[in-house]
Amino acid sequence: MKARLLTATAVGAVLSASVASAQSNELTLCWAAWDPANALVELSKDFEAQSGIKMKFEFIPWPNFADRMLNELNSGGQLCDLLIGDSQWIGGGAENEHYIKLNDFFAAESISMDDFAPATVYAYSTWPKGEPNYYALPAMGDANGWFYRKDWFERDDIKAAYKEATGADLREPQSQKELLQIAQFFQGREIDGQTVYGASIFTERGSEGITMGATGALYAWGFKYENTPGSYDMEGAVNSPQAVEALEFYKELYKTATPPGYDNAYMEQSLDAFKSGQVAMAMNWFAFFPGLAADPNVGGDKIDFFVNPGQNQPASTLGGQGISVVSYSDNIDGALQYIKWFAQPDVQKKWWSMGGYSCHLAVLNDPGFKDSAPFAADFLAAMENVYDFWQEPAYASLLLAMQDRLHNYVVADQGTAQEALDGLIADWTEVFEDEGKL
């Protein structure tokens, strides 16, 4: 009996040791399920070869990404060692100690934030905003941009019809209002025997879609969250006359220039509408542009890209993410090793070449960068004027309030733009009061 007990204990000890050893030789990276994630899997093979650490990946579809990952973090889950989380999570990640502060690590490994585009460092890494406290390494630069059917725009019959209808030349839109005019021109038009529509835009209600879409117009008109940054004084900023006009514009774009039934559309639906030849233009994140450019049906010569048109100012809605080390990980050293590897200029160059959007200046400042892809110059232009949503720890409540207000007004036809924005201030005030910030 005693011998049996000893044997069982020994086997148990060996098994535990091998499990622990396997864990220290494995890293799980969590991100959204989309094209760049597949590129990262390929890129990470180099890391596996160099470090001997096996990489595992947990990719969640976008509509569930925030829900799933924030639940994971809030419950102290150990699923992810590394997390490429949305920029808006940085406040919560830092204040709730979900993410490890990386300053000491960066200093020890001579990783300088000056090597990365300032807008991305500000948006993806710092908390409080702009302070030199880093909780992530900029991993994936992104902004909301546009793409269009270049082959349609270049057709003589369509150009002539547009000139006749509007008196202007058909070209890449230079302003939001020109974009609307072009979209309305294409709406319901017959092209090659098929009815096509103006533009596919974000109207999704459940996660962040309509906010990310409408802010493209709001920022271009000059929308601000606060009169003075950090003061939470929103009256007159959030509901300024410019903001009201921008929101009315977005509703008009939705009502008069989008395909039928696109009342709950986000990234996937926008891509579907464009790839199936239904729309002349579509908005989406730059992250999808490499895949679109290579699409056998609508890519190549048939497609071109443009930065979100300005109106009162040039502006684009920020996307993108930083890579953070999850504080609940049992392999923090391995995770830091990955970040050290990922921060290298050579790796960043390869990351861009594979379809990831590097934020490293060694890549962005390369003289050949602008010509390296048909959307590269637009990406640079977009990143110069990006604006992001609140990055407060209570961002989820702030975001869902905006989703509700915008969807109610734009899609469900309830109330006016002024009422929607006034209501939004009331909702946000309540959240900040609960947070003790007002």
Place this chain on the structure above:
Amino acid sequence: MTVTPIDRMARATPPKLARRVRGLSDRAIAWLFVTPTLFLLLAINIFPLIWTVRLSFTNYAANRPAREVEWVGLRNYERILTSEGIWSNMQTTAHFLIWTITLQVLLGFTLAWLINRKFKGNDLLTTLIVLPMMLSPAVVGNFWTFLYQPQIGLFNYVVELVTGTPASSFSMLGPGGLAKWSIIIVDTWMWTPFVMLICLAGLRSIPDYIYEAAEVDRASKWRQFWTLTVPMVLPFLMLAVLFRGIENFKMFDMVVLLTGGGPGNETLLASIDLKREAFEKWRTGYSSAYAIILFVTVFGLASIYVKALNKVKER
């Protein structure tokens, strides 16, 4: 002397154990058996309920473990009960409940009444009718989303065929006031067979001799229906209403897949709103108060209803 199974078990009990148990009263033995279940019930039902009540008086947020939890008294309840949005969600829930239950009872009973006859293919037809309720709500939600699609959806196409209204001119799940009815149509399609099965059980439990006696008394078919069939099936119908009422009060998955609560807040049921408050906005204290209010509502209504059901059964 006859040896009963109890005697056999008593003899099989080891003497040591028998000595230990012999001193216990029947009540003590009963407690011994019931205690583990009671403990489990307390741990997984009663304790969370009490904890939720406690949380409902605080500003606790589950995603902010570092933040100090403050006692806010009745503020969460006051906010909920004075919130226009929440009253609107309650109205949406009531609209969904009333219409789905009414339609399901009418259609379910009619189907059961029609199918409760002997004809060729009866079994096959019954199986076909109950197919929708065998599907997962996730599957149902997804494929009805396609059916309702304005450009390629079969539903809009059929409407165009019948009424001449162009298929792409209206969106069943979009703005225009149709979304509320769209979710009612899908729920009715899916769950009418369930009500039908319960009614069928009720109809088949009525003995034939009662109808034969009515025939002898020369009662018309109409009279038989109203004075025999309906009263005897009523307890079954009421049970079906109770089941569907409770189920639809907490309806979540299918509506989330169909509309996500939209457009705007047009189909935002209380259960979906509660989930958003609790697990997307992480307002744990507030959502606890919300959950308690919903619990009291359902519990109160269900209690009244069960009393009515018992009265009907006693008649």
